[in-house]
Amino acid sequence: MDEEIFDVIVVGGGIAGATCAYLLAQEGHSVVLIDRGSEPGSKNLSGGVFYCRVMEQIFPGFTEAAPIERHIVRNTLGFLNQNSHVAINYGDSRLGNPVNAVSVLRAPLDSWLAEQCEEAGVMVMPSIRVDSLIMEKDQCVGVRAGAEELRARIVVAADGVNSFLAQGARIRAKEPAQNLALGVKSVIRLGEASINERFHVSAKEGAAYAIVGDATQGIPGGGFLYTNKDSVSIGVVLRLDALAENGLSSSDIHDHFLNHPAIRPLIAGGELLEYGCHLTIENGPHMMNHDLTRPGLMIIGDAAGFTLNTGFAIRGMDLAAGSAQAAAQAAHAALLSGDYSRNAMDTYPAALAASFVGKDCATYEKAPAFFENPRLYSQYGQLLAEVFFGIYAMDGAPHRRISTIVRDALRLSGTKATHIVRDAIAALRSL
Numbered sequence: 001m002d003e004e005i006f007d008v009i010v011v012g013g014g015i016a017g018a019t020c021a022y023l024l025a026q027e028g029h030s031v032v033l034i035d036r037g038s039e040p041g042s043k044n045l046s047g048g049v050f051y052c053r054v055m056e057q058i059f060p061g062f063t064e065a066a067p068i069e070r071h072i073v074r075n076t077l078g079f080l081n082q083n084s085h086v087a088i089n090y091g092d093s094r095l096g097n098p099v100n101a102v103s104v105l106r107a108p109l110d111s112w113l114a115e116q117c118e119e120a121g122v123m124v125m126p127s128i129r130v131d132s133l134i135m136e137k138d139q140c141v142g143v144r145a146g147a148e149e150l151r152a153r154i155v156v157a158a159d160g161v162n163s164f165l166a167q168g169a170r171i172r173a174k175e176p177a178q179n180l181a182l183g184v185k186s187v188i189r190l191g192e193a194s195i196n197e198r199f200h201v202s203a204k205e206g207a208a209y210a211i212v213g214d215a216t217q218g219i220p221g222g223g224f225l226y227t228n229k230d231s232v233s234i235g236v237v238l239r240l241d242a243l244a245e246n247g248l249s250s251s252d253i254h255d256h257f258l259n260h261p262a263i264r265p266l267i268a269g270g271e272l273l274e275y276g277c278h279l280t281i282e283n284g285p286h287m288m289n290h291d292l293t294r295p296g297l298m299i300i301g302d303a304a305g306f307t308l309n310t311g312f313a314i315r316g317m318d319l320a321a322g323s324a325q326a327a328a329q330a331a332h333a334a335l336l337s338g339d340y341s342r343n344a345m346d347t348y349p350a351a352l353a354a355s356f357v358g359k360d361c362a363t364y365e366k367a368p369a370f371f372e373n374p375r376l377y378s379q380y381g382q383l384l385a386e387v388f389f390g391i392y393a394m395d396g397a398p399h400r401r402i403s404t405i406v407r408d409a410l411r412l413s414g415t416k417a418t419h420i421v422r423d424a425i426a427a428l429r430s431l
């Protein structure tokens with residue numbers, strides 16, 4: 001590394017970092033993108049469902065050009081109980097045209113993003129782990145990696161959920177366990193034909209499942225399954241504090257989910273390709289209220305804590321890209337004016353608040369508190385199963401009216417009608 005001063009150093013070659021680096025290079029700035037992986041994305045766990053409209057704005061033709069897996073046109077929301085399951089299955093061709101969400105595997109996607117960066121003129125530096133920021137009189141002027149120093153007018157920290165750089169700049173403290181969840185994920189190869197058949201989708205189309213209840217053995221969080229081209233990404237997300245209190249092992253809960261009678265047939269005969277764990281932030285909407293800058297420094301993506309769990313969907317990748325757009329806009333203006341003060345950097349949170357990231361975080365501000373409700377993970381699944389059992393079981397005894405079935409189901413599941421009313425109001429206010 002020499003003494004050159006770059007316009008921008010971006011640390012982290014995930015969605016947030018690569019997108020920000022690309023946008024700034026396109027504006028003609030000198031940009032370095034540093035990632036600790038042997039190539040950007042190589043350290044990133046499998047993938048997920050990417051709500052990708054934002055990528056079409058940044059990379060026109062994204063869904064055709066990028067290595068995406070399938071267009072998600074079917075969504076299944078389910079409750080698992082020990083011996084039963086209840087699901088809502090929503091399919092809609094409108095979700096495929098224009099493409100609303102795609103399943104992705106991160107290693108090929110991040111590598112493609114790094115290629116776009118290089119083509120736009122970004123200097124991509126893999127296999128370098130940044131240890132700290134260089135601060136001079138409260139101004140961030142570069143980064144340190146081992147004995148090397150690299151200097152820039154602006155540093156963008158996009159180093160993921162554990163962001164040591166955001167902690168180093170005292171923007172974020174070490175996150176308490178109740179704000180974190182652990183994701184345990186497998187990628188299982190089934191073959192393209194089996195996926196089309198088992199998930200009722202055609203060649204390019206895919207399905208996404210979000211499941212609560214016995215999926216996590218009652219621990220707040222949920223199970224998920226996304227179809228890739230010839231594999232599925234499947235696993236659980238578990239609130240870290242509840243996991244510690246409960247004493248269960250995260251890998252046992254993952255295995256329990258994969259072996260549930262409603263899930264096992266979907267992945268039967270598959271070959272395990274990848275298995276891993278990764279942390280995610282649970283109180284994402286509240287991260288908007290943090291300060292996100294220092295003079296010469298901005299924090300974006302997971303490093304800033306931008307993830308949203310709405311129960312229907314886990315979102316992080318689109319927020320990473322959206323925050324990168326807002327940061328790139330602010331950095332471009334700062335570079336044009338030569339002003340790297342805190343005021344100049346704070347045009348980033350202002351742009352963010354006005355973007356879909358800020359607006360969606362505000363809309364779902366109360367969602368994390370709503371998802372602490374234990375009834376979501378135990379009683380409601382049981383209640384629904386009791387109601388459907390009452391409706392469908394024909395055991396020769398006189399059949400009960402639905403109102404009686406519901407009353408009996410409430411008693412059997414230990415749920416009170418007042419709970420349902422209270423939780424329904426809370427859901428309407430939070431989601």
Ligand SMILES: Cc1cc2nc3c(=O)[nH]c(=O)nc-3n(C[C@H](O)[C@H](O)[C@H](O)COP(=O)(O)OP(=O)(O)OC[C@H]3O[C@@H](n4cnc5c(N)ncnc54)[C@H](O)[C@@H]3O)c2cc1C
Pocket residue numbers: 011012013014015016017034035036037040041042043044047048049050051128129130131158159160161164182183184185235236237278279280300301302303306307314315316317318320
């Ligand atoms: C189990 C699970 C399931 C998920 N499912 C979904 C989903 O379906 N849809 C969705 O939108 N989101 C999902 N998410 C969230 C999503 O993965 C993240 O929000 C997204 O990856 C954030 O992108 P990012 O670029 O900010 O960070 P990351 O993707 O984490 O990238 C950070 C990069 O920084 C690099 N890095 C870290 N430290 C350093 C350092 N010191 N020096 C150099 N480089 C460094 C890493 O190598 C990495 O490449 C899920 C998360 C989990 C855990």
